[in-house]
Amino acid sequence: MTSLTPCLRGSFLVNCMGIKANFILMFLLVSLLSPSGRYASPRVTEDLIAALANAPLTTVYHDDGAADATITAQSTQDPSRQDAPAHVRAILDLGPTCIPMLVVHLDDQRLTSAKFDGGRFAHAPIQVPLGYICLDILLHATSGNAIHVADCADDGLGACVRSGYYFRPDVLRRRASVATMRRVKAQWQRAYRAKQVLFEYPTWLKRG
Numbered sequence: 001m002t003s004l005t006p007c008l009r010g011s012f013l014v015n016c017m018g019i020k021a022n023f024i025l026m027f028l029l030v031s032l033l034s035p036s037g038r039y040a041s042p043r044v045t046e047d048l049i050a051a052l053a054n055a056p057l058t059t060v061y062h063d064d065g066a067a068d069a070t071i072t073a074q075s076t077q078d079p080s081r082q083d084a085p086a087h088v089r090a091i092l093d094l095g096p097t098c099i100p101m102l103v104v105h106l107d108d109q110r111l112t113s114a115k116f117d118g119g120r121f122a123h124a125p126i127q128v129p130l131g132y133i134c135l136d137i138l139l140h141a142t143s144g145n146a147i148h149v150a151d152c153a154d155d156g157l158g159a160c161v162r163s164g165y166y167f168r169p170d171v172l173r174r175r176a177s178v179a180t181m182r183r184v185k186a187q188w189q190r191a192y193r194a195k196q197v198l199f200e201y202p203t204w205l206k207r208g
Helices: 016-031 042-054 086-092 095-104 130-140 177-193
Strands: 006-009 012-015 111-116 126-129
Touching (some): 042 095, 086 095, 086 130, 095 177, 111 130, 130 177
Antiparallel strands (some): 111 126
């Protein structure tokens, strides 16, 4: 059996390695709690992202005047109500914990089943990268003047989003594609660390 070197503190012998182990365990447990008190381990969050990447998404993003399609609001059998796919709801239900999870995947190039039919892709829609799906969710589940332009009535892709926090759904077909995704990701990370990104559950998804 490995002997542990004790350290003397006052008149008490304290096992140094035991203290360190307990401290590390406490730190890990606290770090896995979301600000709302929900437990969300890295394994859980990555499983949710993987499920989103492979989900049968039906959203089609457009480049028309409105360009208001979003993965967080899809038509239902009830004309008066919009909903989000179960995979998206599962992420949003994490509360504020979902923000860093989505931000870290903003440069994720995995292609999803969501499509973009704008411009030259009108007759042959292309698949949208997972990074854009994460961006879409973030834009509709956050608030704060650092990213969102207040009292904005603009339409179109990226409308009412401040410069540096948005890239298009066809980003991978454009020049400096991955570099653009990484720049936007870095901007979101800085804003999040500065506590300028506030979680806000989409009002149209609230039930009861």
